[in-house]
Amino acid sequence: MKKKPFRIGIVGFGTVGRGTAQILLLERERMARQAGVDIELARIADVRTDLGDTLGLGPGVFTTDFRAIINDPSIDVVVELVGGTTIAASVITETLKAGKHAVTANKALLAEQGNLLFAMAREQERMIGFEAAVCGGIPVIRSLREGLAGNTIQSLFGIVNGTANFILSKMRFEKLTFKAALKEAQRLGFAEADPTFDIKGIDSAHKISILASLAFGQFYRYQDFHIEGITAISDLDITYAEEMGYVIKLLGVAIMTPSGRPFISIAPTLIPADEILAAVNYEYNGVFIKGNFVGHTLYTGKGAGGLPTGSAVVSDIVHIARYGACEKDYLLMYPDGVHGSVVSIDEIEAEYYIRLTAFDKPGVMAKISGVLGAHGISIATLMQKESTVKGDAIIVIKTHASLSRNVRSALDEVNRLDVTVEKAVKLRIINDLYKQQ
Amino acid sequence: MKKKPFRIGIVGFGTVGRGTAQILLLERERMARQAGVDIELARIADVRTDLGDTLGLGPGVFTTDFRAIINDPSIDVVVELVGGTTIAASVITETLKAGKHAVTANKALLAEQGNLLFAMAREQERMIGFEAAVCGGIPVIRSLREGLAGNTIQSLFGIVNGTANFILSKMRFEKLTFKAALKEAQRLGFAEADPTFDIKGIDSAHKISILASLAFGQFYRYQDFHIEGITAISDLDITYAEEMGYVIKLLGVAIMTPSGRPFISIAPTLIPADEILAAVNYEYNGVFIKGNFVGHTLYTGKGAGGLPTGSAVVSDIVHIARYGACEKDYLLMYPDGVHGSVVSIDEIEAEYYIRLTAFDKPGVMAKISGVLGAHGISIATLMQKESTVKGDAIIVIKTHASLSRNVRSALDEVNRLDVTVEKAVKLRIINDLYKQQ
Numbered sequence: 001m002k003k004k005p006f007r008i009g010i011v012g013f014g015t016v017g018r019g020t021a022q023i024l025l026l027e028r029e030r031m032a033r034q035a036g037v038d039i040e041l042a043r044i045a046d047v048r049t050d051l052g053d054t055l056g057l058g059p060g061v062f063t064t065d066f067r068a069i070i071n072d073p074s075i076d077v078v079v080e081l082v083g084g085t086t087i088a089a090s091v092i093t094e095t096l097k098a099g100k101h102a103v104t105a106n107k108a109l110l111a112e113q114g115n116l117l118f119a120m121a122r123e124q125e126r127m128i129g130f131e132a133a134v135c136g137g138i139p140v141i142r143s144l145r146e147g148l149a150g151n152t153i154q155s156l157f158g159i160v161n162g163t164a165n166f167i168l169s170k171m172r173f174e175k176l177t178f179k180a181a182l183k184e185a186q187r188l189g190f191a192e193a194d195p196t197f198d199i200k201g202i203d204s205a206h207k208i209s210i211l212a213s214l215a216f217g218q219f220y221r222y223q224d225f226h227i228e229g230i231t232a233i234s235d236l237d238i239t240y241a242e243e244m245g246y247v248i249k250l251l252g253v254a255i256m257t258p259s260g261r262p263f264i265s266i267a268p269t270l271i272p273a274d275e276i277l278a279a280v281n282y283e284y285n286g287v288f289i290k291g292n293f294v295g296h297t298l299y300t301g302k303g304a305g306g307l308p309t310g311s312a313v314v315s316d317i318v319h320i321a322r323y324g325a326c327e328k329d330y331l332l333m334y335p336d337g338v339h340g341s342v343v344s345i346d347e348i349e350a351e352y353y354i355r356l357t358a359f360d361k362p363g364v365m366a367k368i369s370g371v372l373g374a375h376g377i378s379i380a381t382l383m384q385k386e387s388t389v390k391g392d393a394i395i396v397i398k399t400h401a402s403l404s405r406n407v408r409s410a411l412d413e414v415n416r417l418d419v420t421v422e423k424a425v426k427l428r429i430i431n432d433l434y435k436q437q
Numbered sequence: 438m439k440k441k442p443f444r445i446g447i448v449g450f451g452t453v454g455r456g457t458a459q460i461l462l463l464e465r466e467r468m469a470r471q472a473g474v475d476i477e478l479a480r481i482a483d484v485r486t487d488l489g490d491t492l493g494l495g496p497g498v499f500t501t502d503f504r505a506i507i508n509d510p511s512i513d514v515v516v517e518l519v520g521g522t523t524i525a526a527s528v529i530t531e532t533l534k535a536g537k538h539a540v541t542a543n544k545a546l547l548a549e550q551g552n553l554l555f556a557m558a559r560e561q562e563r564m565i566g567f568e569a570a571v572c573g574g575i576p577v578i579r580s581l582r583e584g585l586a587g588n589t590i591q592s593l594f595g596i597v598n599g600t601a602n603f604i605l606s607k608m609r610f611e612k613l614t615f616k617a618a619l620k621e622a623q624r625l626g627f628a629e630a631d632p633t634f635d636i637k638g639i640d641s642a643h644k645i646s647i648l649a650s651l652a653f654g655q656f657y658r659y660q661d662f663h664i665e666g667i668t669a670i671s672d673l674d675i676t677y678a679e680e681m682g683y684v685i686k687l688l689g690v691a692i693m694t695p696s697g698r699p700f701i702s703i704a705p706t707l708i709p710a711d712e713i714l715a716a717v718n719y720e721y722n723g724v725f726i727k728g729n730f731v732g733h734t735l736y737t738g739k740g741a742g743g744l745p746t747g748s749a750v751v752s753d754i755v756h757i758a759r760y761g762a763c764e765k766d767y768l769l770m771y772p773d774g775v776h777g778s779v780v781s782i783d784e785i786e787a788e789y790y791i792r793l794t795a796f797d798k799p800g801v802m803a804k805i806s807g808v809l810g811a812h813g814i815s816i817a818t819l820m821q822k823e824s825t826v827k828g829d830a831i832i833v834i835k836t837h838a839s840l841s842r843n844v845r846s847a848l849d850e851v852n853r854l855d856v857t858v859e860k861a862v863k864l865r866i867i868n869d870l871y872k873q874q
Contacts, residue, residue: 023587023730033654034586131584137731139576139584146583147568147576149471150460150751217470276716276737293460293748294574294738300713301734311730314587326763 005038006321009069011091012082013046013054013062016105016132019310020079021055027314035321043069070094077320079313080104085112092117096124101324103316105132105309108197111206115219115339127324129316134207135160135285137308138301139315144214144289151291153215155255157433160207162283162303163191163198164230164250168268169281171238172247178233190283190304200229201250201266208252211287212264216256218340226265226345232425233268237355240396241427244353244381246270247278248427263343270353270429277433288433296434346405351380351429353398354407356414357422360393364419368395371417375410377402392421398429442475443758446506448528449519450483450491450499453542453569456747457516458492464751472758480506507531514757516750517541522549529554533561538761540753542569542746545634548643552656552776564761566753571644572597572722574745575738576752581651581726588728590652592692594870597644599720599740600628600635601667601687605705606718608675609684615670627720627741637666638687638703645689648724649701653693655777663702663782669862670705674792677833678864681790681818683707684715685864700780707790707866714870725870733871783842788817788866790835791844793851794859797830801856805832808854812847814839829858835866 008024010017024031024041032038044057045066054062063069070078070091078095080102082088088109095102102121104110110117110133121128131141135158144153159165163185170181182199185191197203205222213219230250241248251269256262271278276298280286285303290296302308358364365384372379378400385394399407411424445461447454461468461478469475481494482503491499500506507515507528515532517539519525525546532539539558541547547554547570558565568578572595581590596602600622607618619636622628634640642659650656667687678685688706693699708715713735717723722740727733739745795801802821809816815837822831836844848861 019730027587027589030589030654031586137585137587137728138734139580142579142584143576146756147579147752148574148748149468149755150464150574150748152464152467217467274716276713279711279713279716291574291748293456293744295745297575297736297738299734299736302732307730308732311585311587311728315584318586319583323760323763326760 003037005040006035006077007040007042007075008077008079008317009043009045009072009075010041010079010081011045011066011069012080013044013048013051014081014083015306016309016313017044017046017081018054019306020081020313021057023307023310023314025055031314031318035318037321039317039321042075043072045069066091067094070098070100075100076324077101077103077317079317080106081313085109089113089117092128093120096120096126099124099126101127101129101320103129103132103313103320105130105313107133107203107206107210111209111222114210114213127320129320130210131316132309132312134210135287135299135301136303136305137311138285138287138299138303139312140211140287140299141214142315143297143299144211148289148291148294148297151293153256154290154292156211156215156287156289157277158208158211158252158285158287159249159277159280160252160285160287160303161198161204161250162285163195164204165281165285166190166283167199168230168233168238168248168250171233171235172242175235177235178231199231201227204250204252204266208254208264208266211252212254212262215254215289216262216340219338220262220264220342221339224264224342226267228267230268234425236394237353237425237427240355240383240385241270241353242273244398245273246429247273249277251430257343259343261341261343263345263348265345268427270427271433272431275433348404349401350404351399351401351431352407353396353427353429354411355425356395356397356420357387357392358395358420360387360391364393365395367417367419368414371413372410375406375413377406377410440474442477443472443514444477444479444512445514445516445754446480446482446509446512447478447516447518448482448503448506449517450481450485450488451518451520452743453746453750454481454483454518455491456743457518457750458494460744460747460751462492468751468755472755474758476754476758479512480509482506503528504531507535507537512537513761514538514540514754516754517543518750522546526550526554529565530557533557533563536561536563538564538566538757540566540569540750540757542567542750544570544640544643544647548646548659551647551650564757566757567647568753569746569749571647572724572736572738573740573742574748575722575724575736575740576749577648577724577736578651579752580734580736581648585726585728585731585734588730590693591727591729593648593652593724593726594714595645595648595689595722595724596686596714596717597689597722597724597740598635598641598687599722600632601641602718602722603627603720604636605667605670605675605685605687608670608672609679610718612672614672615668636668638664641687641689641703645691645701645703648689649691649699652691652726653699653777656775657699657701657779658776661701661779663704665704667705671862673831674790674862674864677792677820677822678707678790679710681835682710683866684710686714688867690867694780696780698778698780700782700785702782705864707864708870709868712870785841786838787841788836788838788868789844790833790864790866791848792862793832793834793857794824794829795832795857797824797828801830802832804854804856805851808850809847812843812850814843814847
């Protein structure tokens, strides 16, 4: 007896929707072999009506009404690719309520409402596939959920935003300013016209929220994280970091502490230049996961794009086609719908890179180092650099491990000194990712 | 109603058996949450009788008769960790015939008899889990089977033998000779007393056979691959490679060619020093997989050891506990039990590094370059180096892309010249992993 095909509906036909559709059409034969059932792209919903016979699909495939797909009893899985957090939430909740499985690439939605959506999926005994929500086609979600199932996860470090990584790579390798690098990223389509989410660290925070929640088995709200973007990074910082043997990456960090609460931050961070994550450049993403038994594992690849992300969507579809009938609530991310608390950065000890611009005159160094000393911050190295501005000096300090709270209050005081010209730049240094919890 | 526990039997209580048992005991609570069922370590078989109350397990857990485990109707999964290819094969076939799922870490067995074992698993409608067979705890099997399911795999490059990688890393970073590095690897337990399989490339070939078979959907026999070990690599080669901007890695290569047959080789290979695989050092493994949609993805971590490998065994157990009832034959590796043919290295074009030792006298260079030219091999760079042996000269050549067959026959002729002192060393150069099919 021939099995009836497994029918897919896609809601949202932007870059990822189109990539997903292309893959479903091109790989249909191979996927049928892999999933044990024919996977059919049945319907596509989009608000635009001018999609015509895109991809050679008959006009009957397209609709402007996503509910026509959700309410079609012959559809097995609905793929939400509309983005945003309003209509997308309706698509997923209505899909689950209709008794269908959902697949989404929407990290913002999961980071905002994941606990509620996964609780509803459990209630409905349906899956939400979200491999595509973090790191595009790199199977990091599946690795965390299944491949590392034998391990208690202790920490993870991720370069999870391709736009920010592209900008920092351009600044490093081509000596561009932040502004010029951002412009180049926009020209090449790596950054949106409004790049706020990417360069302010919000998109990274969404993704780290998902990874940390999976890793530590509880829902962590990104609003609770320490988040810094890359907008304050100057080409000077890139250069000085390099002189000191470091590379600056927008690094998501999630470390379980002995308190049972994780410390989670997204911030531009100095890591050693010979660290393998330092070699993850341009639009590539990389996640470094430490399990208690396996030790450190690293996953890299392209983090975005219609086809890479579409290939992750398709891996979820194949998974559901294989296992949908078997799937139980135990695969849901946040079983209890509540959220866990995190350790504040104030409680963290770290080494810091500090860049100060001050007047180039006698006594300045004494004032600055006096303030640092008074706050218990000890200096590991200090360089004074010439500034291109006449009369200014640039001071670059590397501290020994200090309480972050003290560094912040010390720099608040330094910023108020009559000898400093600009607000101090401070960046965390992580010397040995392998040694972190 | 409380579900009955999912009961595990382990056959073979060496390093990995012990690691697996430890993890099952330590992570029981977390795994029950993840698998939706309590996973119980029920029985352990080993030929040794002096295991006593190892790990605090009661004496009733141990047996010297593995058939007592296989024939116990309350056991759901049998884990084969005896190694070798004789008893291990019986353990797996009898397990499948008893209607149980099998898990193994045995790459040699799968590379030798995988097509038969997987055919039997299909017949019996049972799974063989083998995440632990390649790259220890790194979930590269699961990534190939599931995470990249949306992609047609085009190529893969793997550093899959930690012993060889450790030796080459020691030679590079600590300037040891091959012999001294091997001795150090043995002292630290990274190499066996008989390291033949590791340093001759056979172990790598077993693993690449498994990865390539998964990637390309057909069983490829490792006996058909082009296999070279690292025994001929001298510290000179490491140094000269580095001068030229390269690192030598024992690299498994599997590239699908337009003919529909892959080229598969295991050989020490020069890759650019800034390539991310070049940063996979010492006992670490790394696999670089290219899918047609996702592009390049890389997976790294520790490739061996009781706990890392045990954690991969456990991930298979969790997978079977979740999905065993749902699993269909479509997940089997080699559906038809036969094997595919591969492209011979003779047909491959490649750049080569060639090191020659010749008498340091006039006319030598003309003779050597004459032979190369006559075979159609054009020289990209050439360095003459002083030898520590008086009267000898070392000549290091980088060729342009040449047919491998021609390089081989040219060097056969060069080796017969009356001006050469030692057999020529030739190593393939791969300049851009990202550009390989």
